[in-house]
Structures are given as C-alpha cells and as structure tokens.
Amino acid sequence: MKYILVSGGVISGIGKGVIASSLGTLMKSCGLRVTSIKIDPYLNIDAGTFSPYEHGEVFVLDDGGEVDLDLGNYERFMDVTLHQDNNITTGKIYQHVIQKERRGDYLGKTVQDTVDGDELEPEVCIVELGGTVGDIEGMPFVEAFRQFQFRVGRENFCSIHVSLIPQPKATGEQKTKPTQASIRELRGLGLQPDFIACRSLTPLSNEVQEKVSMFCHVPFNKVLCVHDCASVYHVPLLLANQDVITLLGEQLKLQYRTSHRSALNRWKELAYRFENATRNVQIALVGKYTKLEDSYISVMKALFHAGLACNCKVQITRIEADDLEVETQEKSPVTYHEAWQKLCKSNGVLVPGGFGSRGCEGKITAAKWARENNIPYLGVCLGLQMAVVEFGRNVLGWKNSHSQEFEEDMKKENPMIIEMPEHNTGQMGGTMRLGSRKTLFKTEESVMWHLYNKVEFVQERHRHRYEVNPQFVKDLETKGMKFVGHSEDGERMEIMELKGHPYFVGVQYHPEYLSRPMKPAAPYLGLILAATGKLSSFITNGCRMSPRNEHFDLEYSDTEEDLPDLTSSPS
Structure with a gap:
C-alpha cells in the first residue's frame, strides 16, 4: 500500500x-x-x-x-x-x-x-x-x-x-x-x-x-x-x-x-463545457441554510453536473424559505418581495432536505407556486414531503394537512407525513433511515423511469425519519399525484410525479449524493431539461442529447480533441 x-x-x-x-x-x-x-x-x-x-x-x-x-x-x-x-x-x-x-x-x-x-x-x-x-x-x-x-x-x-x-x-x-x-x-x-x-x-x-x-x-x-x-x-x-x-x-x-x-x-x-455553455438557466433553491454555500454543496454540484450535460450554465438563486412566508414574516416587506421576485424569475424550483419547522411554510408556498404555474419542480426528501402537504391542503381540501415533525397535534389526527415506526428516539445521531436503499418502479408511465433508462429499480441513498403516510396515497393518486416508485416492501413512497405537469417530481432519497461530473443524477437532469424546455425531446430521443452542435451528448469522448489549454491562466 x-x-x-x-x-x-x-x-x-x-x-x-x-x-x-x-x-x-x-x-x-x-x-x-x-x-x-x-x-x-x-x-x-x-x-x-x-x-x-x-x-x-x-x-x-x-x-x-x-x-x-x-x-x-x-x-x-x-x-x-x-x-x-x-x-x-x-x-x-x-x-x-x-x-x-x-x-x-x-x-x-x-x-x-x-x-x-x-x-x-x-x-x-x-x-x-x-x-x-x-x-x-x-x-x-x-x-x-x-x-x-x-x-x-x-x-x-x-x-x-x-x-x-x-x-x-x-x-x-x-x-x-x-x-x-x-x-x-x-x-x-x-x-x-x-x-x-x-x-x-x-x-x-x-x-x-x-x-x-x-x-x-x-x-x-x-x-x-x-x-x-x-x-x-x-x-x-x-x-x-x-x-x-x-x-x-x-x-x-x-x-x-x-x-x-x-x-x-x-x-x-x-x-x-463549463466555460463555454451557450445558455443560462435560473434555478431557485428554496432552503433553510442558504447563507452558507457548503450547506447544500452536493445539491449545487448535482445541478452543475446536470447543466454540463445539457450544455447549460446553471445559475442558482438561493432563497431563504421563511422569506416567502406571509403570516410569520418578521423581516421587512422588502425582504419578502425580493424573495418572491427571485422565485418568479426562475426557470425551475428546487426544494432540498432539511429539519425543523422553520421555513416549512415557505417551502410549501414554493411548491404551490410551481404546481399552479407549471414551473419545473424537484423536491428532495423534505421537499417531497412539503409538496405532498401542499397538495393535500389545496387540491384535496384538507386544510389541516401537515407533518408530524412540525405539528404535535398531528400525532393525534391523521397526518400526511408520519414518523417511521423504526425511528429510535432514545438518542441523538445515527437514528434515521440511512444509506443505500432499493426503490422499485411501480409503472412504466413515468418520466423518472425514462430518465433512469427504464430500469426495474434504482439504488439511492437516504437520510430521513419521516415518510408519506401510506393511508392517504390512494386519495392523492386519485387527484393526479402519482407515486411511481416504492420501497421493496411497498410501504414507503419513494418517487412522486404530478400527472399533467411539465415536471413536478419529488424523491424521498437524496440523488445528489451519487451525482458525478460525467454522470448526472437523473432527477436533477430532468429538472434542468424541463427548465430549458428540452425534456420531451430528450425522452423522445431515447434519453440522449440531440447530435446537433448546440447540444452535447451525455457520453464523454475518450479521444484527444483540439481543445485550448484551460490551466494556463486564472479566472
């Protein structure tokens, strides 16, 4: 060694x-x-x-x-x-x-x-x-x-x-x-x-x-x-x-x-590719820790990887989730309106994971805006859960829809998001559902199934202790929120898609952990493709980029090309 x-x-x-x-x-x-x-x-x-x-x-x-x-x-x-x-x-x-x-x-x-x-x-x-x-x-x-x-x-x-x-x-x-x-x-x-x-x-x-x-x-x-x-x-x-x-x-x-x-x-x-992308795409990252870039480093890298594959320069607009809230707004009205201005200018919305009640209403609001305005949306972990809560409130009409994580009274009622039975509350750290787990595709009528190259299942990494309540899945699917990916036992909802929407996807796992510069994570790739209006043609082409010059193929060349020296001078 x-x-x-x-x-x-x-x-x-x-x-x-x-x-x-x-x-x-x-x-x-x-x-x-x-x-x-x-x-x-x-x-x-x-x-x-x-x-x-x-x-x-x-x-x-x-x-x-x-x-x-x-x-x-x-x-x-x-x-x-x-x-x-x-x-x-x-x-x-x-x-x-x-x-x-x-x-x-x-x-x-x-x-x-x-x-x-x-x-x-x-x-x-x-x-x-x-x-x-x-x-x-x-x-x-x-x-x-x-x-x-x-x-x-x-x-x-x-x-x-x-x-x-x-x-x-x-x-x-x-x-x-x-x-x-x-x-x-x-x-x-x-x-x-x-x-x-x-x-x-x-x-x-x-x-x-x-x-x-x-x-x-x-x-x-x-x-x-x-x-x-x-x-x-x-x-x-x-x-x-x-x-x-x-x-x-x-x-x-x-x-x-x-x-x-x-x-x-x-x-x-x-x-x-990174330096010579021909177009920009604006993605709103609605999170709780946006003041420190490293808080979402894997999420941001996954967006950049997807952008490189699509020959796009991804511009990430970081928005504090609680700045979008009205009732609980304690900051100046200027902050509130600036946050909404940033959101409305974006081509796509990403709501990442997180813990705690702060900002959850802002994430719900962002999901609602993306759903109602046909803006591409990707919810990861908590982002999936908040999208489900929003759908329960505003489509199913269940105004008290929420998560057990944030509302103690929910434990006595029928919450949309519940605590997993095996969650150990006796200690701090190492108590969540962690690591690589298998997700099975339930149907082939799914955007994510195509983006994952039509496989039967995927292995993705998890980090959560709350999940979508299986009791309400039938009600949600009746109104168009389809859960196309399940855990092996069928009890956990892993992938959600909204029928009739250009791209409204939620995943319970964290695909950003497996994203690579030359192999972008499928959910993030789908978000960037949808935000640039290329998702339909991408799927029609068998999930390969157009061979024309304005798009790069997802495969990277093994042969020498006449590219300039990129290391001789600083940025």
Missing part, C-alpha cells in the same frame, strides 16, 4: 479536499486502485448532528455513514464508493479505545493516543488531515504520521503540504513567509513534506517558486502552483501539467497500468 498524506497550513478552507481528490483522480487514471481517508480532529463520533451553518452539509455514504462533506468530493472526483471507516474522527477513535478498554482487551496496558494503519485492498490511499498544522487537536495525528512513515517505509509514504501564498492588494507581491513558517512548524513536528502545493490567486512566478524551494527544503519541480481557476474541474489538469504523475510514480515506485491521457481528456472536455 502507498500512502499520500495531504496536510494544510496557514489557513483552513484553501482546497485540501479538492487537491486530495484530484491526486486520487490522477492515480486512478493510471489504472491504480485508489481510496481516500479524511481525518477530522474533532471529538464528535460523526458529522450526523452538525449544524449546516457550522460545518456545511452532512454527506451520507452507501453504508449509512454520516461524514464530512470532503468525502463527497472524493466520491465525485474519483467515482468511487467509500464507507464510514473512510472518515476518522478523534471521537470515533476514543469511543473505540474506551469500548475495548471496558471489555478488558488491553489487559491492563497503557493506551497511547496514536493512529494505526491497517492494510487495505486499494493500492494507493490518499489521506487528508483536517484543519491546519499547529492546531492543538490535530497534534496526535501529526505524531502518528511521524511514526507511521517509518513503519511503512519512506518508499511507501509521501507528504504533500497545501499552503497559502497571499498576494496583498497594496503591493501585488506574492508573499512566501506564511508558507515558510508553516513548513518550519511541520518539520519541527517530524514531518518533511515531499511536495508543497501553493494556493495562490495567480500563477506563481519562477522567483517565488525558487524561494519556496530554497527556504522550505523542497526541490523546485515539487513546488506545485495551484492558482485560482474558473472551476474545480481544472485542478486535475493543473497538477498533471506540472508532471505530478511522473514525480509521484518515481517517489512511490508506482507501476502504472494505463495511460492517463484519455481520462484527462474527459476532464478537459468537462472544463471546456
């Missing part, structure tokens, strides 16, 4: 996750089996109970693991399936150690705070250490890796340090002192980086690279420039252009099986 450690310095949030993902993409493009591990030094067991405003979204894996959003980057870039063990937290380690100590597994021995590395089936493991070097909570991990490099041998271990090269506006000069200080601290802790990935606003000058090389004790050709680009799809190309594949192969004695050229050409085409 070969290990590549990616650490960070100066400040957090400078792109360690994207760089780690890009390295994995390059290794995989050479025919190697690759996996990734994210280490988070916090004491939480997992990310399941985090506030979206503090840590961004919670990413859900196939096995139900609730993990850091960086694992979503790994899966999207490398197109791999990770597991909850790929996310290590200090809390998870402590819990494991304490449980073993209570069982007497250590037989009275002293337990030290280090990280052990087991042999894994993949050939290359990219390990990202969260936070920055010098954080007190990350010290045990740094010490563990200091010991680990000798245990596995230097030919099997490579350290890449990601550091910021600031460029103050006053002088415009790129400053290396913060990077020098970060490397000095890392070396003082016993880790000498083999590569330094310098994050900067503009490409590094030769003088700056030489300075970093000289004062950080790293060869000039291993000082990598990762400047700001138009999109993250450029990063694998940027690294490949600096001969990272060859340098890593020499250092780790890697035996590459295939040429990376065809894989990189697909990334090049992807980046080219």
Whole structure:
C-alpha cells in the first residue's frame, strides 16, 4: 500500500479536499486502485448532528455513514464508493479505545493516543488531515504520521503540504513567509513534506517558486502552483501539467497500468463545457441554510453536473424559505418581495432536505407556486414531503394537512407525513433511515423511469425519519399525484410525479449524493431539461442529447480533441 498524506497550513478552507481528490483522480487514471481517508480532529463520533451553518452539509455514504462533506468530493472526483471507516474522527477513535478498554482487551496496558494503519485492498490511499498544522487537536495525528512513515517505509509514504501564498492588494507581491513558517512548524513536528502545493490567486512566478524551494527544503519541480481557476474541474489538469504523475510514480515506485491521457481528456472536455455553455438557466433553491454555500454543496454540484450535460450554465438563486412566508414574516416587506421576485424569475424550483419547522411554510408556498404555474419542480426528501402537504391542503381540501415533525397535534389526527415506526428516539445521531436503499418502479408511465433508462429499480441513498403516510396515497393518486416508485416492501413512497405537469417530481432519497461530473443524477437532469424546455425531446430521443452542435451528448469522448489549454491562466 502507498500512502499520500495531504496536510494544510496557514489557513483552513484553501482546497485540501479538492487537491486530495484530484491526486486520487490522477492515480486512478493510471489504472491504480485508489481510496481516500479524511481525518477530522474533532471529538464528535460523526458529522450526523452538525449544524449546516457550522460545518456545511452532512454527506451520507452507501453504508449509512454520516461524514464530512470532503468525502463527497472524493466520491465525485474519483467515482468511487467509500464507507464510514473512510472518515476518522478523534471521537470515533476514543469511543473505540474506551469500548475495548471496558471489555478488558488491553489487559491492563497503557493506551497511547496514536493512529494505526491497517492494510487495505486499494493500492494507493490518499489521506487528508483536517484543519491546519499547529492546531492543538490535530497534534496526535501529526505524531502518528511521524511514526507511521517509518513503519511503512519512506518508499511507501509521501507528504504533500497545501499552503497559502497571499498576494496583498497594496503591493501585488506574492508573499512566501506564511508558507515558510508553516513548513518550519511541520518539520519541527517530524514531518518533511515531499511536495508543497501553493494556493495562490495567480500563477506563481519562477522567483517565488525558487524561494519556496530554497527556504522550505523542497526541490523546485515539487513546488506545485495551484492558482485560482474558473472551476474545480481544472485542478486535475493543473497538477498533471506540472508532471505530478511522473514525480509521484518515481517517489512511490508506482507501476502504472494505463495511460492517463484519455481520462484527462474527459476532464478537459468537462472544463471546456463549463466555460463555454451557450445558455443560462435560473434555478431557485428554496432552503433553510442558504447563507452558507457548503450547506447544500452536493445539491449545487448535482445541478452543475446536470447543466454540463445539457450544455447549460446553471445559475442558482438561493432563497431563504421563511422569506416567502406571509403570516410569520418578521423581516421587512422588502425582504419578502425580493424573495418572491427571485422565485418568479426562475426557470425551475428546487426544494432540498432539511429539519425543523422553520421555513416549512415557505417551502410549501414554493411548491404551490410551481404546481399552479407549471414551473419545473424537484423536491428532495423534505421537499417531497412539503409538496405532498401542499397538495393535500389545496387540491384535496384538507386544510389541516401537515407533518408530524412540525405539528404535535398531528400525532393525534391523521397526518400526511408520519414518523417511521423504526425511528429510535432514545438518542441523538445515527437514528434515521440511512444509506443505500432499493426503490422499485411501480409503472412504466413515468418520466423518472425514462430518465433512469427504464430500469426495474434504482439504488439511492437516504437520510430521513419521516415518510408519506401510506393511508392517504390512494386519495392523492386519485387527484393526479402519482407515486411511481416504492420501497421493496411497498410501504414507503419513494418517487412522486404530478400527472399533467411539465415536471413536478419529488424523491424521498437524496440523488445528489451519487451525482458525478460525467454522470448526472437523473432527477436533477430532468429538472434542468424541463427548465430549458428540452425534456420531451430528450425522452423522445431515447434519453440522449440531440447530435446537433448546440447540444452535447451525455457520453464523454475518450479521444484527444483540439481543445485550448484551460490551466494556463486564472479566472
């Protein structure tokens, strides 16, 4: 096993996750089996109970693991399936150690705070250490890796340090002192980086690279420039252009099986599409945590992936759901009218998942507006549930229609949305219906069945504890709200479509978790196609794009094309 450690310095949030993902993409493009591990030094067991405003979204894996959003980057870039063990937290380690100590597994021995590395089936493991070097909570991990490099041998271990090269506006000069200080601290802790990935606003000058090389004790050709680009799809190309594949192969004695050229050409085409989309489409994202972009990072990536497939530049308008509410409006009337103006200008509406009562009436209102005005609508998890509640209120005439999650009195009546029987309310975290589940198509008269390429079932990831009440499904379907996808036992409503509407779809699962840059999630693809008026022709063509120049086919080319160099200059 070969290990590549990616650490960070100066400040957090400078792109360690994207760089780690890009390295994995390059290794995989050479025919190697690759996996990734994210280490988070916090004491939480997992990310399941985090506030979206503090840590961004919670990413859900196939096995139900609730993990850091960086694992979503790994899966999207490398197109791999990770597991909850790929996310290590200090809390998870402590819990494991304490449980073993209570069982007497250590037989009275002293337990030290280090990280052990087991042999894994993949050939290359990219390990990202969260936070920055010098954080007190990350010290045990740094010490563990200091010991680990000798245990596995230097030919099997490579350290890449990601550091910021600031460029103050006053002088415009790129400053290396913060990077020098970060490397000095890392070396003082016993880790000498083999590569330094310098994050900067503009490409590094030769003088700056030489300075970093000289004062950080790293060869000039291993000082990598990762400047700001138009999109993250450029990063694998940027690294490949600096001969990272060859340098890593020499250092780790890697035996590459295939040429990376065809894989990189697909990334090049992807980046080219992103920059040269011929039309815009406006999507209103009506959510509860829209002030922080990372709260809906997978949702936004899924929209971008669908837009790339349709040769569209997706412009996402983020709208706080409670800004659409009238009765509970506590903000200024200007905020209310601005929110509605944004909604009315949009070509499509997306209502994502969420928890808690705040903003639920705004989501219901958004679903009502999209339904009544024939605007394409996609409801994910809570977005499906609120669309069902709205339909019950305004089509079936059940004015008290609501969810048990928000109305205590609903537990005594007949709510549209009910708590799942197996939901464990005895603890916080890990109590929901989590992970990959099978959804069976009930009928072939379904838009989603076509978008999923006419399969009998799909495997999608879930994260919820409430569901549509099966008691009212017949009433809803009589009025045109069809539940075309069910769980294996037929009890859970997984996919909803509104008959006669251009595109009004709700899914109980989270398709964004499995969306990939070159393989967009079907529900999101349907939303973008409907918002651009192309859904009917897409289905008529057998779910393939028109071969004319103004549309790209969903398949990406394996052959070299005469595309411009997209990595030579920043955005």
